[in-house]
Amino acid sequence: MDPRTSAQDVMRCDLCETAVIQMHCETCLVNLCKACVGEHISTGEYKDHKIVKFHDRQSTPLYPRCTTHAKERCEMYCKQCDIPVCLSCLASKQHLGHELSKVLQVLEEKKDIIVKERNELIDTIYPTYQDIASNVQNRMSQLEKEYGDLSTAIIKHEEDWHREIDKLVKKLKAEVDEMKNTQLQTLQKQLNEINKTMSDITEEINSTETAIDTNDLSKLFSVKSNVSRYINLPHKMIPLLPKFIPGKIHWEELSKIFGALSSNSLKTDEHGYSMKTTQKSPEAGSSPPVKQLLDGPETVTTIDTGYRDNLYNVVCLSDEEIWTNGYDSTMKLFSINQGSLLKSVRTKSWKIPFDIAVTKSGDLVYTDTSDRTVNIMKNEKIEKVIRIRNWRTRSVCSTSSGDLLVIMDSDDYKQAKVVRYTGSTKKQTIQFDDKGRPLYSFDSYRKYITENKNLDICVSDSGARAVVVVNQAGKLRFRYTGHIPAPKYQPFNPRGITTDSQSHILTADVKNDCVHLIDQDGQFLRYIACELSQPWGLCTDTNDNLFVAQLLNIQVKKIKYLQ
CATH class of the missing domain: 3.30.160.60 (Classic Zinc Finger)
Structure with missing residues (x-):
C-alpha cells in the first residue's frame, strides 16, 4: 500500500516518506x-x-x-x-x-473568481454542452428517420410510376392485339372469298372437260364460258403494321416530371444554442418551441366571405377573428369558429383598399392607392397616418417593433421601394442592393410584404416572379424564384406572403393553386395545396394555422400544417 496516497494509512513525512508526521x-x-x-x-x-x-x-x-x-x-x-x-x-x-x-x-478575490468560474463550469457550461450533445444526437436520429421517410417517398413514387407505366404498356399491348385481330379478320374474309372462287373455278373446269369428251352437241352448246368472271382478280390487301415510336428519354425532362430533390446543406447558426441556466430570464418565453411539419396539411374550416367579386386579402385580428377585403370598398371582420360576419367597415374614400394589416394593439390598417395614403382605424374612427406624393401606396405590414413597412411604386412605374415609418415619420428606405441595382420590379404588378420573426423583410414580387428577402438593415439575403415541379407546372406567380413562429416564409402561388413553404434561408420545404383555388392573401395566427384568401370563390380556408 502506498503510504502517500492510501486513505487507510497514517500521514508520512514529506522528506523520508517513511516516518509518521510529527x-x-x-x-x-x-x-x-x-x-x-x-x-x-x-x-x-x-x-x-x-x-x-x-x-x-x-x-x-x-x-x-x-x-x-x-x-x-x-x-x-x-x-x-x-x-x-x-x-x-x-x-x-x-x-x-x-x-x-x-x-x-487578492488571494481571496482570486479564489472567489476561481470558485465562481468552477461553479459556472459545473452548473452551467458543462450541462449546456451535455444538452447540445443530446440535441445533436437527437438531430442525427431525426435525420435518419427523415431520410428514411424521404427514401420511402421516392420508392413509393417509383411504384406509382411503375403502376402507371404498366397500365400504359397494357393499354398499348391491347391496342396492338386489337389492330392485329382487325387486320387478320379482313384478310381471313378475303381468303374465304378466294377459296370460294377457286372452288367455283374447279367445278367449272370439270364441267367443261365433260362437255369436251362428249359427242352430244346439245351438251356442248349448253356450256357457257365464265372466264370473264374470273379475269378480274381480287384486290391485293397489304397490311400496314403500326410502328412503335419510343419516346426519347431526356434525363432533365424525366427528372422534372418524376420529381427532384431540393438542395441540402448543413446550416450553421452561431446563435443557435443558449447557455443552460436554472434561472428564468425575462426573454426565456420568447423562444418558440420547435414544431415539425405534418405529413400532410389539413383543411380545418372554410369561411364564405360573401363578396360579389374577387377576394384579395386576409389578416388575423386574433385567433378567433380575421379581417378580409375584396374588390369593393368594404373590409369585413369574421368570426373564425362561427364563420359569421361581425363587422363591416368602408374605406374613408369609398375606394378599394389595396392591402390590410393589423397593428400590435389590434388596430386595422389599410392602404388606399387612389389617394396615396396609409390609414388606421382606432375606436371606429379612420385616420390618415401617412400621405405621400409622386408615389402610390401598395402593400403594408405592421412590424414587431410597431413600425409600418409600406411598399410603394412611383407614378411612372419605373421605381419601387419599401419605406419604414414610425407613426408618420419616415425612418428607412429600401430600394437598391449593394451594387446599386433595384431590389424590386418596376411595374404595376402586385407586391406584398411581411416581417419575419428574425426581423428579415420579405416581399413577394409578382413582376419579378420572386420572393425578395432583405435583412433588417435592407441588405439582400436571397431571392426565391420557385421550385420545380410546381403542382400545375406553371411558372411561379407569387401573391400574398406571411411567416410563422418557426421563421418559415409562406407565399401564395396563384397560377399553381398552392402555397410555397420555405425556411428563413430560402430553402424549399413543401407545397401546401389542400384543393386551393387561386390563393391570394395569406396570414397565420399565434398557433401557426394558415389562412388563405381564395380569389374567385371568395372563400378563406384555415389550414393546419405544423404539429
Whole structure:
C-alpha cells in the first residue's frame, strides 16, 4: 500500500516518506518527522523556518517569492503593476503612489473568481454542452428517420410510376392485339372469298372437260364460258403494321416530371444554442418551441366571405377573428369558429383598399392607392397616418417593433421601394442592393410584404416572379424564384406572403393553386395545396394555422400544417 496516497494509512513525512508526521514547517508548508527537521532547516535555500508541532500548525499561506528580491516573500500586491511586491520593493519607492492590497485579499478575490468560474463550469457550461450533445444526437436520429421517410417517398413514387407505366404498356399491348385481330379478320374474309372462287373455278373446269369428251352437241352448246368472271382478280390487301415510336428519354425532362430533390446543406447558426441556466430570464418565453411539419396539411374550416367579386386579402385580428377585403370598398371582420360576419367597415374614400394589416394593439390598417395614403382605424374612427406624393401606396405590414413597412411604386412605374415609418415619420428606405441595382420590379404588378420573426423583410414580387428577402438593415439575403415541379407546372406567380413562429416564409402561388413553404434561408420545404383555388392573401395566427384568401370563390380556408 502506498503510504502517500492510501486513505487507510497514517500521514508520512514529506522528506523520508517513511516516518509518521510529527512536525510542520509553516514557512515551507512541509510535513516532517522529528528526524528530518534538522535536515530541512539546514537547506540553504530557506531561512528562518518556522517549525511547529503538526497539531499546532496554522493555515498560513505560502507567500510568493519576489521576482526582484529572491530571498524575500511578497505580502503585498501592486494593482497598477499587477504584481506581488515585498517590503524591499516598497522601500525602494518603485511603487510609490500605487494602489496596494494585501496578497491575502487578492488571494481571496482570486479564489472567489476561481470558485465562481468552477461553479459556472459545473452548473452551467458543462450541462449546456451535455444538452447540445443530446440535441445533436437527437438531430442525427431525426435525420435518419427523415431520410428514411424521404427514401420511402421516392420508392413509393417509383411504384406509382411503375403502376402507371404498366397500365400504359397494357393499354398499348391491347391496342396492338386489337389492330392485329382487325387486320387478320379482313384478310381471313378475303381468303374465304378466294377459296370460294377457286372452288367455283374447279367445278367449272370439270364441267367443261365433260362437255369436251362428249359427242352430244346439245351438251356442248349448253356450256357457257365464265372466264370473264374470273379475269378480274381480287384486290391485293397489304397490311400496314403500326410502328412503335419510343419516346426519347431526356434525363432533365424525366427528372422534372418524376420529381427532384431540393438542395441540402448543413446550416450553421452561431446563435443557435443558449447557455443552460436554472434561472428564468425575462426573454426565456420568447423562444418558440420547435414544431415539425405534418405529413400532410389539413383543411380545418372554410369561411364564405360573401363578396360579389374577387377576394384579395386576409389578416388575423386574433385567433378567433380575421379581417378580409375584396374588390369593393368594404373590409369585413369574421368570426373564425362561427364563420359569421361581425363587422363591416368602408374605406374613408369609398375606394378599394389595396392591402390590410393589423397593428400590435389590434388596430386595422389599410392602404388606399387612389389617394396615396396609409390609414388606421382606432375606436371606429379612420385616420390618415401617412400621405405621400409622386408615389402610390401598395402593400403594408405592421412590424414587431410597431413600425409600418409600406411598399410603394412611383407614378411612372419605373421605381419601387419599401419605406419604414414610425407613426408618420419616415425612418428607412429600401430600394437598391449593394451594387446599386433595384431590389424590386418596376411595374404595376402586385407586391406584398411581411416581417419575419428574425426581423428579415420579405416581399413577394409578382413582376419579378420572386420572393425578395432583405435583412433588417435592407441588405439582400436571397431571392426565391420557385421550385420545380410546381403542382400545375406553371411558372411561379407569387401573391400574398406571411411567416410563422418557426421563421418559415409562406407565399401564395396563384397560377399553381398552392402555397410555397420555405425556411428563413430560402430553402424549399413543401407545397401546401389542400384543393386551393387561386390563393391570394395569406396570414397565420399565434398557433401557426394558415389562412388563405381564395380569389374567385371568395372563400378563406384555415389550414393546419405544423404539429
